[in-house]
Amino acid sequence: MSHVGYVLGLADDALVAAQRLGEWCSRAPEMEEDIALANIALDQLGVARMLLTYAGELEGAGRTEDDLAYLRSAHEFRNVRLVELDNGDFAVTMAKLLFLSVYQRLLYDRSIGVGDERVAAVAAKARKESAYHVDHSSRWVVRLGDGTEESNERMQAAVDLVWPYTDQLFEVDPDVHALSVAGVIVDPSTLRPAWLAAVDAVLAEATLTRPLDSDSSVVRRGEHTEALAKLLAEMQVLHRAHPGARW
Amino acid sequence: MYGNDFAPLLEQVDSAERDLQQAAGRDVAAGADLQGYFDTIVAADQKIEPRDWMPEAYRKTLIRQIAQHAHSEIIGMQPEGNWISRAPSLKRKAILLAKVQDEAGHGLYLYAAAETLGISRDELVEMLIDGRQKYSSIFNYPTLTWADVGAIGWLVDGAAIVNQVPLCRCSYGPYARAMIRVCKEESFHQRQGFEILHTLSHGTPEQKAMAQDAVDRWWYPSLAMFGPPDGDSTHSERSMAWKIKRFTNDELRQRFVDMCVQQAGILDLRIPDPDLRWDEARGQHDYTQPDYDELMRVIKGDGPCNQERMEHRRRAHSDGAWVRAAARTYAEKRAKNAV
Numbered sequence: 115m116s117h118v119g120y121v122l123g124l125a126d127d128a129l130v131a132a133q134r135l136g137e138w139c140s141r142a143p144e145m146e147e148d149i150a151l152a153n154i155a156l157d158q159l160g161v162a163r164m165l166l167t168y169a170g171e172l173e174g175a176g177r178t179e180d181d182l183a184y185l186r187s188a189h190e191f192r193n194v195r196l197v198e199l200d201n202g203d204f205a206v207t208m209a210k211l212l213f214l215s216v217y218q219r220l221l222y223d224r225s226i227g228v229g230d231e232r233v234a235a236v237a238a239k240a241r242k243e244s245a246y247h248v249d250h251s252s253r254w255v256v257r258l259g260d261g262t263e264e265s266n267e268r269m270q271a272a273v274d275l276v277w278p279y280t281d282q283l284f285e286v287d288p289d290v291h292a293l294s295v296a297g298v299i300v301d302p303s304t305l306r307p308a309w310l311a312a313v314d315a316v317l318a319e320a321t322l323t324r325p326l327d328s329d330s331s332v333v334r335r336g337e338h339t340e341a342l343a344k345l346l347a348e349m350q351v352l353h354r355a356h357p358g359a360r361w
Numbered sequence: 362m363y364g365n366d367f368a369p370l371l372e373q374v375d376s377a378e379r380d381l382q383q384a385a386g387r388d389v390a391a392g393a394d395l396q397g398y399f400d401t402i403v404a405a406d407q408k409i410e411p412r413d414w415m416p417e418a419y420r421k422t423l424i425r426q427i428a429q430h431a432h433s434e435i436i437g438m439q440p441e442g443n444w445i446s447r448a449p450s451l452k453r454k455a456i457l458l459a460k461v462q463d464e465a466g467h468g469l470y471l472y473a474a475a476e477t478l479g480i481s482r483d484e485l486v487e488m489l490i491d492g493r494q495k496y497s498s499i500f501n502y503p504t505l506t507w508a509d510v511g512a513i514g515w516l517v518d519g520a521a522i523v524n525q526v527p528l529c530r531c532s533y534g535p536y537a538r539a540m541i542r543v544c545k546e547e548s549f550h551q552r553q554g555f556e557i558l559h560t561l562s563h564g565t566p567e568q569k570a571m572a573q574d575a576v577d578r579w580w581y582p583s584l585a586m587f588g589p590p591d592g593d594s595t596h597s598e599r600s601m602a603w604k605i606k607r608f609t610n611d612e613l614r615q616r617f618v619d620m621c622v623q624q625a626g627i628l629d630l631r632i633p634d635p636d637l638r639w640d641e642a643r644g645q646h647d648y649t650q651p652d653y654d655e656l657m658r659v660i661k662g663d664g665p666c667n668q669e670r671m672e673h674r675r676r677a678h679s680d681g682a683w684v685r686a687a688a689r690t691y692a693e694k695r696a697k698n699a700v
């Protein structure tokens with residue numbers, strides 16, 4: 115995966131996560147949660163926009179954030195499958211958010227001093243937001259895990275459902291590894307032990323069981339579930355119906 | 362930025378805020394005559410606070426009005442929320458998300474203001490869900506195209522500002538304070554709607570047509586937001602005496618029309634009223650009244666989206682029941698362990 119591909123990966127994770135979180139708007143279990151989920155969606159969207167703009171510049175073909183968001187097809191998206199999964203119930207959404215935000219927080223924390231100054235600048239801003247996402251999702255996972263019998267069952271089912279998709283966050287890629295050795299970016303595969311420790315602590319407090327790791331081979335970024343094409347069809351429909359229009 | 366600002370109106374929010382702070386140093390002495398004391402406070406343009414005695418009808422009127430207002434903010438998230446997933450640029454998506462999030466925040470401030478009158482948010486939400494309390498009928502119209510997001514911001518948020526700025530001087534302190542917070546955010550909502558329409562109107566022919574179609578559909582329902590004409594308005598007079606209301610429905614509607622005409626010119630969009638014209642003698646515009654029979658039908662439940670809006674709210678509430686129960690149970694366990 116090239117340098118551009120790496121930046122697009124971070125951008126697309128944030129963009130697709132924002133799109134899914136936005137779907138909750140006016141549907142959350144509490145009004146306060148409507149506000150919180152919109153907030154997190156806005157944070158993710160903000161990061162996505164900065165990184166997409168940067169990826170367009172790195173690529174050097176004159177593509178803007180909107181060109182990249184609205185005019186690529188599913189197979190060109192570099193996000194992990196975790197973020198594109200349907201929202202499911204509130205427990206599934208919180209499981210997805212916990213796993214993603216712990217990963218993002220670690221990644222941003224370690225990206226602050228990297229050689230790619232643009233990524234470092236985005237990371238410096240995004241790490242504070244990520245800390246809040248981790249806090250918010252952890253609290254819910256604990257409340258639901260250690261709440262009622264029903265919420266415990268739902269939370270455990272959600273963790274079981276989403277767990278197999280977490281492998282992809284730590285994909286080992288030779289190009290990315292080489293760039294990280296040169297100090298340009300962070301190799302996500304190095305984040306796994308810290309991620310596991312953080313997630314384990316939340317699951318334990320939530321009285322939940324961590325699923326066993328599957329031994330299936332890791333899916334590469336760029337490989338998707340059926341959900342992504344549907345998500346993009348909705349997201350892109352208006353923009354694509356008016357080629358070249360300004361909004 | 363395009364001269365569209367509701368700036369003069371919004372300056373009144375700041376002056377209402379200053380007056381409210383001054384009114385806090387109250388110089389009327391409380392005595393045994395509760396009604397007399399209440400009347401004096403209201404007459405002196407000071408604020409009734411939750412600790413004060415107030416007539417039961419005043420309390421009931423406020424609960425009904427504030428709750429209806431809060432419900433409107435919450436139901437109002439739906440028509441615009443409908444376009445978050447399809448917003449045509451990432452910038453527009455971010456602005457719209459932030460706007461709909463604000464509306465949820467407005468709902469929360471207003472429920473909190475209503476709670477100071479001795480009713481809980483849970484009870485109010487129940488009354489919304491079982492249909493005992495209403496929300497603004499404007500949200501029973503559909504958002505069919507992206508331009509509707511612009512038209513809602515320009516016209517619906519614009520009408521809300523015209524309605525709400527005088528409420529910043531309402532005699533009930535908590536409501537007045539909530540309205541000051543809300544109005545400050547509404548100006549941003551109105552501006553983003555105006556900008557959406559301005560961009561569409563100056564874009565491709567399809568975009569321009571989309572903008573005009575949206576204004577055509579939202580104009581009369583927006584005029585109806587000010588309520589029935591003064592002659593038919595049931596609670597108006599008493600609310601004016603209590604200084605809950607400061608202007609009549611027709612006065613506010615006229616003010617709104619006069620502001621919109623000038624802005625429609627800048628937008629290069631037509632207001633769908635062939636009889637709209639400047640009346641030199643009155644110094645105001647003559648305009649066609651909205652269809653008040655339609656307004657009554659929509660209020661009674663027969664609008665294009667009443668069913669959907671209520672169904673959506675009920676489903677969100679019932680789908681979330683297990684989550685709220687879990688949060689309660691978890692908090693109880695914690696409290697027990699802490700003892």
Ligand SMILES: [Fe+2]
Binds near residue numbers: 434464467543547
């Ligand atoms: Fe509002």
Ligand SMILES: [Fe+2]
Binds near residue numbers: 518
């Ligand atoms: Fe608004």
